[in-house]
Amino acid sequence: MLDNTDRRLLRIWQSEPELSLADLAERAGVTALKAGRRVAKMEEAGVIQGQEAVIDWRALGYVVAVSLRVTLDKTAARAFEDFLEGARAIPEVTEIQTFLGRVDVRLHVIARDLGHYQQIYRQRILTLPHIADIESLMTLTEVKRDEALPL
CATH class of the missing domain: 3.30.70.920 (Lrp/AsnC effector binding domain/regulation of amino acid metabolism (RAM) domain)
Structure with a gap:
């Protein structure tokens, strides 16, 4: 279901969830448009279920x-x-x-x-x-x- 690009996007986003979509795309070596499409696809599939603040x-x-x-x-x-x-x-x-x-x-x-x-x-x-x-x-x-x- 996930290819190497999806995994790379998720790996980077997990380690730095504060990244903007443009910065995420740059770190993953893809265009912002491609990163946006991939993230949207993973959200629709339920792989990404949202973002939340982690409060100590x-x-x-x-x-x-x-x-x-x-x-x-x-x-x-x-x-x-x-x-x-x-x-x-x-x-x-x-x-x-x-x-x-x-x-x-x-x-x-x-x-x-x-x-x-x-x-x-x-x-x-x-x-x-x-x-x-x-x-x-x-x-x-x-x-x-x-x-x-x-x-």
Whole structure:
């Protein structure tokens, strides 16, 4: 689906997302028109789904990060749907993943401090429906975080 030119454009854009289309084209060794067409084609195909600002939540005063592994009571017909609907409504939940296996859902929660986390946990997380078990893993260090793909 992607040829070498597409991969080169994506590789450069991943490493320098602030590049204008003209600068991207120049770095990739193609014309701006060709780069524009290629980018538009990849957007239409869903390869490029958009651009977003990456904000360091620590710089905004959120210093606590906790990963919650949740096992749901799956005897309820809408256990997943009800739980996920409630979890999506919590602003401090920045990521939600579902799994097959012993753990059903993982939530990534951020907080300003431990007191704030305790408030979120007790007042928002524990009130979510259909929780059978929950395990908290507090993040100490983020060793690697890389959104770039090996193209």
